[in-house]
Amino acid sequence: DFFYAAEVAKNVTIFFNLLLKTPALNSAQTAKALIQLENICEHFALDQSVRAMITEAEKRDIPWFRIAPKFRDVQFGYGHKQQRMRETLSSKENILATTYSRDKDFSSRLLGSVGLPVGKFVTVANANEAMAQAKLIGFPVVLKPLSGGKGIDVVIGLRTPEAVFNVAKDLLSRSSKLIVQSYMPGDDHRLLVVAGKFTAAARRNPASVTGDGQNTVEQLIRIANTDPRRGYNFYRLMNYILIDEELRRLITDQKLTLSSVPEKGRKVRLRRTANIAAGGDAVDVTDIIHPD
Template identity: 35%
Template sequence: MMGEQKRRGRKNWSRALMAHRMHRLRDSSMMPPLDRGPQDGPKNATLDCGWGRLLFAPTFESAEALVDSLRQEKPEQRDIVIYIRDPHVVVAAAPQELFLDPSHTYRLDLATYRQAASRPRGFVVRRLASPEDADAVNSIYLQRKMVPVPPEFFLARGRRDRALIHLVAEDTDTGRVIGTVTGVDHAHVGGTKSADRIEGSSLWCLAVDPQATRPGIGEALVRHLAAHFQARGAPWLDLSVLHNNAQAIALYEKLGFVRVPCFAVKRKNPINEALFAPPPPDEARLNPYARLIVDEARRRGILVEITDAEAGFFRLTHGARSIHCRESLSELTSAVAMSICDDKTVTRRVVSRAGVRVPDQILAGDMEALESFLAKYEQVVVKPARGEQGKGVAVGLSDFEAVLAAIERARAFSDQVVIEEFVEGQDLRLVVIDYKLVAAAIRRPAHIMGDGMTSVRDLIERQSRRRAAATGGESRIPIDDETERCLAKLDLTLDSVPEAGREVTVRRTANLHTGGTIHDVTDHVHPDLVDAAVRAARAIEIPVTGIDFVVKSPYESDYVFIEANERPGLANHEPQPTAQRFIDLLFPHSMPASARASWTGEICPG
């Protein structure tokens, strides 16, 4: 009885404390935190963050002064006016140029904030410190559709300006940067005298590598930044988050952030277009692969007509030329080329005649041939002769009964099933457009990282959410028979708890639709691999394709051809210019003359 009373007392005390915190924060935020007025502090306070400027609205004397400052926004950057007392007045001063940002502001009371008892496992949080760090951060920004920052800014002003702090999360096993966050110390914006200082601090640009497997990266970055500003004596930490980013909002509320009535205003520029001018309903339903191409077409002034949003069909028209597309598949790809790619046995024969190395394979149906094939190669791959997105594919099978079961699963996707020699190596995708290499990437099967506390099932679900968020819902890790088979080979089940630091491969195929990750090697791929991919594309006579090889290394010449995809997902290879090259192929006169000369190999007239 006494124990129950104590538990109730602790629960009631916890509720009272939370209510007190929320009341305190909301009271403090009913007016913007910069309520002294411009006459008592810095005038027209701005801070260059590399991706754009923060403009502290209460330090400006009028809405007109704010508008004039916003008009100085640099190309390809995003300025943000924060802590606006009367956002409707500011927007009304230039309604054709400005819009109210559809984001919520959240605040963490650093006076009552308590640091986490446990430290993150498998990675450390530290300051950005090198050109390699800067490149890694920009890579994450680009994957997250964020504005990159000039590397020299990180390494020069970002180091010496006390108003800014750039943190990164580094994987302790690989040394790879897997997350980043930027903090702003308001006290060092504008004047330097204590009387001139702006109160508080803020968090910006929280981003986690969508292919990172460590759990808790975002939370650790936020906590580290909060602890940093708490040590500096800042009263609070603010952040802005899009109103529909439920996953991020859940994290912030878990950490004790409370929503406050503060607002931001931005300029109507191409970077912000999705925030103030959402696409038509049909266009909004396009998947990321179709949307990437449509956006590039619109950017060039090409007319876009969505013919079937759910399936990714659209028509592009420029002048007298009109081309119907389904994602990266266009009318320029013939039905014959598509048929060759559709049947993996035909694809193999066609590219083999062009001198491209192919693995041995047989068709399912002859039991004696199957037994002999399995005895010869020990491990095999079972896949539908027709299919895409890795559906029905089983890799690395050695048991006869397992092969038979995989054949039955594959028959759900195609009447003909292929049994293929298993070749050990890495999965390399080469995107070839107009018979030139545009992008090359190593694709890794879906894998998770143990933390010693979380079950395999929960780790898969967390990783799947991260992959889905980064790909518009296109990449998820299925929990099915193939997943359980892969786990069983490792003596694990979905309820097992892998030890901290253990990497567990939960799928054998590297397809992105089943949770695989992609790692760009375009600038380093061996020229023999490029030559083989182009020969394969020419043999099929297909102008846009994704050629899949198994390689020992992308830096070596050894390879084996696996398949050709007639509709490669161009969005998977950003920031390589896949959509640009696709539109160049369809409408060569829509690109600048200098780019046209570079792409076609012509001499640009001086």
């Protein structure tokens, strides 16, 4: 749209003026300036979900526009048939369903009531209670906030009372309540249903790198992050793989450090959960999904 194009043009002009005024700019400074330009552009950009909808709308000659400058809400069409969208939410969304999906205790009970496997789970409010309930449920377990999304603060595969206590204490510094749930191993799939009909399916894979016998784990992560499909906050197809305490704990469990050089072909897991937000990727499996 005009606002986004105007912002990009303005900042591209600033960038090239900087180059003209500073002819001795070295490669590191140029790279830094380019990153700043990219961040500015992405700040005003629409996320990939909305962009995909815009692409399809344009194919069908459906008009669209950004509702207000600097906001990411988009309107498709006009009048009583108009629809609005923000990220993956649209004006078609059922508010009750959205509310249910954000309450992991209630949504698990709802899924369990129709016969879907959800595993044993309980809601807790302190680390000691989390540890006690984990012992009753049986290890390994999963800890996650009662409310939230995008896999944020979901920790899976905890195998000891001490690990549960420490993780629960950390998570409770950001959430008032947690879910302790039995761990159910398997692949992570997302199914898209439109108007009651199955449309697409994707298998999501946790972030990982594969050893080449030459680079360290940290270098392999940096190489993976050079993929142009990666970025921040869902403006690209994948997010950057960030080095944090969770990542360090996981590679330690694999008897590695950031400075270790994995042998060629060895897969190093960097996240336990298969979330795009945490640097994972997705594979389209629509054509091989079972008809049931």
